[in-house]
Amino acid sequence: MSATDQELKEFRGQVSAWLSDNKPADPGFLLPQSFMEVGTEQQLDFLREWQYQVWNAGYLGLAWPREYGGGGVEPVYQNIVDQEMRRHGVPICFNVIGLGWAGPLINDIGTEEEKARYLKGILTGEDIWCQGFSEPDHGSDLGSAQTRAVRDGDDYVINGTKIWTTLGNYAKYMILLARTNPDAGRKYDGLSFFLSPMHVPGIEARPIRKLTGEYGFTETFFTDARIPADCLMGEEGQGWKIAMQTLQYERGAEAGAAGGLAFERIVIDDMIAQLRDMTRDGEPLLSEPVVRDQLVRLIMEEKAIALGDKRAAIAPLNTDYPFSLQLSNKLRFSEYARRMRQTAVDLQGAAGSLYVGDEQARQGGFWQRAYFNSFSATIGGGTSQVQANIIAEHVLGLPK
Amino acid sequence: MSATDQELKEFRGQVSAWLSDNKPADPGFLLPQSFMEVGTEQQLDFLREWQYQVWNAGYLGLAWPREYGGGGVEPVYQNIVDQEMRRHGVPICFNVIGLGWAGPLINDIGTEEEKARYLKGILTGEDIWCQGFSEPDHGSDLGSAQTRAVRDGDDYVINGTKIWTTLGNYAKYMILLARTNPDAGRKYDGLSFFLSPMHVPGIEARPIRKLTGEYGFTETFFTDARIPADCLMGEEGQGWKIAMQTLQYERGAEAGAAGGLAFERIVIDDMIAQLRDMTRDGEPLLSEPVVRDQLVRLIMEEKAIALGDKRAAIAPLNTDYPFSLQLSNKLRFSEYARRMRQTAVDLQGAAGSLYVGDEQARQGGFWQRAYFNSFSATIGGGTSQVQANIIAEHVLGLPK
Amino acid sequence: MSVTANTTLRFDEEQAMIMDVARNFCREKSPISAVRAQLDSPLGYDEALWREIVQLGWTGIALPEHVGGAGLGVSHAVAIAEAMGRAMLGTPFLSSTLAGQLVARATPGLRVDAFLADVAAGVPATVALQENPDWGSDACDCLFDDRGVLHGSKCFVPDALAAGWFVVVTRHRGAPALALVRAEQLPEGAIRPHTLVDETRRAATVDFTGVQLEPEAIIAGDQVTVALCDHYLLGALLVAADACGSAGACLDTTVEYLKTRKQFGKLIGSYQALKHPCVDILTGLDAARSFVYHAASLVGDGSLDRDAEIACRMAKAQATDALCQAGDRAVQFHGGMGFTYECDAQLYIRRAQWSQQQFGDALHHRKRLAVLLLDQ
Amino acid sequence: MSVTANTTLRFDEEQAMIMDVARNFCREKSPISAVRAQLDSPLGYDEALWREIVQLGWTGIALPEHVGGAGLGVSHAVAIAEAMGRAMLGTPFLSSTLAGQLVARATPGLRVDAFLADVAAGVPATVALQENPDWGSDACDCLFDDRGVLHGSKCFVPDALAAGWFVVVTRHRGAPALALVRAEQLPEGAIRPHTLVDETRRAATVDFTGVQLEPEAIIAGDQVTVALCDHYLLGALLVAADACGSAGACLDTTVEYLKTRKQFGKLIGSYQALKHPCVDILTGLDAARSFVYHAASLVGDGSLDRDAEIACRMAKAQATDALCQAGDRAVQFHGGMGFTYECDAQLYIRRAQWSQQQFGDALHHRKRLAVLLLDQ
Numbered sequence A, B: 001m002s003a004t005d006q007e008l009k010e011f012r013g014q015v016s017a018w019l020s021d022n023k024p025a026d027p028g029f030l031l032p033q034s035f036m037e038v039g040t041e042q043q044l045d046f047l048r049e050w051q052y053q054v055w056n057a058g059y060l061g062l063a064w065p066r067e068y069g070g071g072g073v074e075p076v077y078q079n080i081v082d083q084e085m086r087r088h089g090v091p092i093c094f095n096v097i098g099l100g101w102a103g104p105l106i107n108d109i110g111t112e113e114e115k116a117r118y119l120k121g122i123l124t125g126e127d128i129w130c131q132g133f134s135e136p137d138h139g140s141d142l143g144s145a146q147t148r149a150v151r152d153g154d155d156y157v158i159n160g161t162k163i164w165t166t167l168g169n170y171a172k173y174m175i176l177l178a179r180t181n182p183d184a185g186r187k188y189d190g191l192s193f194f195l196s197p198m199h200v201p202g203i204e205a206r207p208i209r210k211l212t213g214e215y216g217f218t219e220t221f222f223t224d225a226r227i228p229a230d231c232l233m234g235e236e237g238q239g240w241k242i243a244m245q246t247l248q249y250e251r252g253a254e255a256g257a258a259g260g261l262a263f264e265r266i267v268i269d270d271m272i273a274q275l276r277d278m279t280r281d282g283e284p285l286l287s288e289p290v291v292r293d294q295l296v297r298l299i300m301e302e303k304a305i306a307l308g309d310k311r312a313a314i315a316p317l318n319t320d321y322p323f324s325l326q327l328s329n330k331l332r333f334s335e336y337a338r339r340m341r342q343t344a345v346d347l348q349g350a351a352g353s354l355y356v357g358d359e360q361a362r363q364g365g366f367w368q369r370a371y372f373n374s375f376s377a378t379i380g381g382g383t384s385q386v387q388a389n390i391i392a393e394h395v396l397g398l399p400k
Numbered sequence C, D: 001m002s003v004t005a006n007t008t009l010r011f012d013e014e015q016a017m018i019m020d021v022a023r024n025f026c027r028e029k030s031p032i033s034a035v036r037a038q039l040d041s042p043l044g045y046d047e048a049l050w051r052e053i054v055q056l057g058w059t060g061i062a063l064p065e066h067v068g069g070a071g072l073g074v075s076h077a078v079a080i081a082e083a084m085g086r087a088m089l090g091t092p093f094l095s096s097t098l099a100g101q102l103v104a105r106a107t108p109g110l111r112v113d114a115f116l117a118d119v120a121a122g123v124p125a126t127v128a129l130q131e132n133p134d135w136g137s138d139a140c141d142c143l144f145d146d147r148g149v150l151h152g153s154k155c156f157v158p159d160a161l162a163a164g165w166f167v168v169v170t171r172h173r174g175a176p177a178l179a180l181v182r183a184e185q186l187p188e189g190a191i192r193p194h195t196l197v198d199e200t201r202r203a204a205t206v207d208f209t210g211v212q213l214e215p216e217a218i219i220a221g222d223q224v225t226v227a228l229c230d231h232y233l234l235g236a237l238l239v240a241a242d243a244c245g246s247a248g249a250c251l252d253t254t255v256e257y258l259k260t261r262k263q264f265g266k267l268i269g270s271y272q273a274l275k276h277p278c279v280d281i282l283t284g285l286d287a288a289r290s291f292v293y294h295a296a297s298l299v300g301d302g303s304l305d306r307d308a309e310i311a312c313r314m315a316k317a318q319a320t321d322a323l324c325q326a327g328d329r330a331v332q333f334h335g336g337m338g339f340t341y342e343c344d345a346q347l348y349i350r351r352a353q354w355s356q357q358q359f360g361d362a363l364h365h366r367k368r369l370a371v372l373l374l375d376q
Helices: A005-022 A041-056 A075-088 A096-109 A112-124 A239-251 A268-275 A289-311 A324-346 A349-353 A362-373 A375-379 A384-394 B005-022 B041-056 B075-088 B096-109 B112-124 B239-251 B268-275 B289-311 B324-346 B349-353 B362-373 B375-379 B384-394 C013-029 C032-037 C047-055 C074-086 C093-106 C113-120 C222-260 C272-298 C306-333 C345-356 C362-374 D013-029 D032-037 D047-055 D074-086 D093-106 D113-120 D222-260 D272-298 D306-333 D345-356 D362-374
Strands: A129-132 A148-152 A155-166 A173-179 A191-197 A203-208 A217-228 B129-132 B148-152 B155-166 B173-179 B191-197 B203-208 B217-228 C125-128 C153-158 C165-172 C175-182 C191-193 C203-207 D125-128 D153-158 D165-172 D175-182 D191-193 D203-207
Touching: A005 A075, A041 A112, A096 A112, A096 A129, A096 A173, A096 A239, A129 A155, A129 A217, A155 A173, A155 A203, A173 A239, A191 A217, A191 A239, A268 A289, A268 A324, A268 A362, A289 A324, A289 B289, A289 C272, A289 C306, A289 C362, A289 D362, A324 A362, A324 A375, A324 A384, A324 C272, A324 D306, A349 D153, A349 D345, A362 A375, A362 D345, A375 D306, A384 C272, A384 D272, B005 B075, B041 B112, B096 B112, B096 B129, B096 B173, B096 B239, B129 B155, B129 B217, B155 B173, B155 B203, B173 B239, B191 B217, B191 B239, B268 B289, B268 B324, B268 B362, B289 B324, B289 C362, B289 D272, B289 D306, B289 D362, B324 B362, B324 B375, B324 B384, B324 C306, B324 D272, B349 C153, B349 C345, B362 B375, B362 C345, B375 C306, B384 C272, B384 D272, C013 C047, C013 C074, C032 C345, C074 C093, C074 C222, C074 C272, C093 C113, C093 C125, C093 C165, C093 C175, C093 C222, C113 C125, C113 C165, C125 C153, C153 C165, C175 C222, C222 C272, C222 C306, C222 C345, C272 C306, C272 D272, C306 C345, C306 C362, D013 D047, D013 D074, D032 D345, D074 D093, D074 D222, D074 D272, D093 D113, D093 D125, D093 D165, D093 D175, D093 D222, D113 D125, D113 D165, D125 D153, D153 D165, D175 D222, D222 D272, D222 D306, D222 D345, D272 D306, D306 D345, D306 D362
Parallel strands: A129 A173, A148 A173, B129 B173, B148 B173, C125 C165, D125 D165
Antiparallel strands: A148 A155, A155 A217, A173 A191, A203 A217, B148 B155, B155 B217, B173 B191, B203 B217, C153 C203, C165 C175, C191 C203, D153 D203, D165 D175, D191 D203
């Protein structure tokens, strides 16, 4: 039985009202723009409290089963919540690896015991999750992961290093991709997937300082770390398949994700708003024709991305290069984001040389930090250069 | 005994006066912008007459020996002539393969007989020369030339195809790179160099229509063409070495070239001049700030090229990346030229859609044609993409 | 209100069908050999093929039913323009459609049904608009005197030799007006064809001096001003759609070459220096197509609103820039072959120059977009 | 007259020697570990190293001999700035040199020899110029009253904590004037350090309110106006030279990584997607260096002429754009490593943002170049 339009409209009204009443006041320090940028305890405490409030109000995990802390209703309700949260500009729900990767996976293929053990803590924010896929020597090439997991009695013994572990120093659990069989015919067949505890001897999560000067990731070292054998998810050798399955949850609540905002969306309007009171040669910056031309180009780029997302869903409008929009989405969006943020700094005049922490910095140095952080998207998850190869080969059919 | 400054100054004055008096009037048809663009008999006749006049006045081949039609003086005189010709904006001396490739080579390593036979006709323009190096299947890779030359009695029998033969349909002689020994260990060792007649049975020069719609090159087919054995220059197997030697003459009269302008230099001033009377939104085009910004960028690019040429000669100013300026010269210049010409068309408004032959086309469609012709430099002699590899590998030391 | 707020995309079964039919028809009827066969012809198109197009109802697709049209609106013409652009098919479709729209929109009543019925029935029509190359100029010296006699010339008149009707943009009592002129009314030698960079297109300078206007051939009033503004935008949109098609064909041609040509022992399409720029062209083209379909969703039969204007201008700016880039790289990436007239790359680089200069270039439109988007 | 006419490049043995010495000195004394050691320090430089620099005579290199300088002119300071930029060496050299030049050029006689002698002797000096982030603004609210007491603040004052002397740009009878202020004259808490994006640099907001000027500390007259115009240009030039050095070092760092890092079994430097952008950076940097040396050939001790102005502006626009591109790509091409604070790429991308915003960004200079080059 589907919700009626009327019901959904009313629900949207309730959400909006709740958000208006409960949107946190400016904490007086810069909040992370994404879950990959939680650099201080202060930020973490703030975000944890916010996620708890959202869950407590019944607005997180709406499509997850009631018995594990969810709402047990259709995904469309969560979508409405997320849209309203975006519209109200509230903070992110920071436990993203739990909400959008581990949780949905456990919901889908986990045992009853795993569900009972893990799901609620993900929603409340009590149990922070992190991801251990990337390794220092293999960058974009996940299939070559070398971290070893060796069965020894009732344990697996883990040795190796993972990198870019978001929230690694705060996390209680990790979704871990490790090699159980180094001799497998295909390298993918040697991988297994674990729901690993983080607080066991032999696991050290060392914070990585980012080029922004802030923290948010760790490098995670496993040295003869023993984790219980029942941490294995599925069977040995299914690691790659399960890891790939987590990707589908990016498609949102319908696909199983719990919901909540994973990152603060920075849009061109934000940039234009901050430029509106600046001057150049004593005149409003926005009256400078060369700047206007630059801004229009950026507006067009952002609008094209939004239109492209819609067009991707209309098959007859994608007959020329099917999947072009889907496969190029990451490249287009991340490269646009980087250029847009860079322009936002460039146009500040001498104030562009100030940074986070300076009292005269525009918006507390928001754009400077945003520009530097934007590389996480042009580098992480396959660099832009690798993305371009993928598009060239899979959309245009050019040779490898 | 070197010429004194005073002597050179007087000479410059004479040249300048002669050019003022003898600069040809506008012939009423578009002249070629380089020797690679002679597309009609009308253009050819005009340019031949002009070259003859220049030679007859004593201003071509000034550093070549007197007995073969040259001036027998120091190269600096020819440099002065060339500078003044550039300054006066006179037409090109079209017989460039003769003046700048074949002629100097014959002067350097030719026999007395060859000198007597070929040199004067090169200078007067009576004997047109062309070059047979490139082949259809080997693009930038000259060393792989497959055209065969087989010794048969007093002849060589030539079979194969050459392409991008400038003036091929008008030429009397060709400098020809052909393979005499297909079994040589190194592919370069199998090549020989010929001063080949063009007007023998079995040689057909088929004009290539360029993307401009005009002519200027031929594809040259050799079908059992017999040329006398004494057309061989040097020994069999020295072809590659001799071909490489021709490249040094690009360094001008000091290196042995006869002089004369090989191409009409199109500079940013020409472009700005044509834009000065255009309008955009009813205002002068040159008052449009975005256009101004674009033009300044181009001016800077052109100026940087000129400064770079000078800086390349001052060693202490090139310690960071020695040879960077030399090796990147072709790439920088040809890519700049293409963009500059494209911009010159872009900015014409609706007139940019007109072409050579239209009475309302700006400057008779000069810029449209110049833009299209500019690809000869970004493609010919190693594409820009190949040039970038060379710089990356030889200047920056990046791996192949 | 966000500057990117309106992301309307409407698309129905009927449009999908027309798009499909148009694409297949153009591909079948206009292989590149057929395109090349028309490069030197005076009209630039095959009249028999034009009759087929008329039979398909495309000339009336956007016109009201009472004049013989299909009443489907400009959005359907957009799909046809894109298909024609993809096949590089030169016909008077763009000029006729735009002339029909201008008159239909400028006319308060049904005074000009004869004209519209002709257009719907396939008589080529064209708008004689420009008097100089400046798209931002409002100069108009082609005027008629008290006796209704026109004086003055227009240049860049598309498909003038083919046209049975001319819609001459003129002035009446200081305000914009239109005069409908039949080809037969033109004096001998009035049409002097341009030599265009794009040899698949035709345009001419037309001297209307001496043409005696019938009183009912003059359309004036406030609606003309509005219709003229819309004409610039619809022209931009249709050229953008056409350019998207051409850019796609151009990219295909380049990619095909890169898949088959070897240099230094490797397929050249495996070099990132060639494949990554192709990806840039693809993403630029994707953006352009999104704008075109978005604009097509917003233009109705009524006067265009602010969002529609934004969409049309973005479509034009993006599509012709994408095509210019595609054409330029097509020549470069074909290497020596690309430098020949025989190589199809030349068709696209020439089309690109033509497209950029119709209804204002990218800079022109971005300048106006800045006003719409930034000055609130 | 061609817009690219002046291509003067003067370079003598002495300059070659200074360039060589400076390059070697900076390389030896300022390895990246030493640069990093200063990132958190209040002054941003090693005072012992500064004393060595003073010993080398660099602080007086461009100042007249009678105040203890070498009288070699700004062109020699350019070579030093480039060497320092290459080593990312943060010292008050740029600010002191510029302060010295401004005062030397603004002074009709020898009234301020004490100041210049101090600068030549290595007392850091700085110019307090800006009151807002707009380089094109001529706002000046930092004024002195009838009793010679200053009121008002300046921001973005470079090396303020290190400075022994401040050259405060103010006004006298409606025209630009300079006031020389000793650090000791500042009230407690007058200096509030900025947090800069480039952690190798230092700047502060300085409140001069209450400072009592000695009458001979005020420099006024027409020459001040000219000297101030030149100050903007010389500042642009020295920052450009510094940026060229940093861009070269940045490119080296990136290239070194590309030569050693493997991905998918290949050295990543063999991928054209990485190597061709490095070539773009190289050619952009080559252009910048050419402009810098050209400008250095044209700036003498007298007021700068049109060609010198053109050269300085081109140098600044080109050099900082090249550095921005180099820094941005350095981060990207180092991959995950580039995203860390530990990777030196961050030093360069930060330096790039700082450089771009000193003495006007590229857009600022191109706008002025347009007037110089196109409006004749």
